[in-house]
Amino acid sequence: MPAKIYRPARTAMQQGQAKTHEWVLEFEQAAPRKIDPVFGYTSSTDTLQQVKLKFETQEEAEDYARRHGIAYRVMQPKESTRKAVSYSDNFRSDRAQPWTH
Structure with missing residues (x-):
């Protein structure tokens, strides 16, 4: 049974780097998942x-x-590369695109 080893990326809902410094070993899917016709939940063997x-x-x-x-x-x-973004850059006079509402 093959496995993959990876370091998880941060979720879109968080700014920090929590839970991204550990490595995870996770097994690949060996059997397909099936939908139970009565209850509708997904199961696998x-x-x-x-x-x-x-x-x-x-x-x-x-x-x-x-x-x-x-x-x-x-x-x-x-x-990921961190971009230096400043709030005051929104109001610069030499801005490439005009700032409008």
Whole structure:
């Protein structure tokens, strides 16, 4: 059963970097999900989809996968670039586009 090792990105609802410094080992989907015709909930026979292991470093996650014989792939995180934005830039006289309501 293959797994992926990645560092989660921050959610769109948060400004900070909370929960983005740990590495996660998550198993790939092995069996398709099915919709129950009576109740309408989604189910699967694959219980490994529910497992999400967290590690401090990428090396720890890789070592765990090797020790337990888990095939894995590492997804490197994309570092975000921080843009210096100032509120006063909205009112500059040399602004590229005019500021209007």
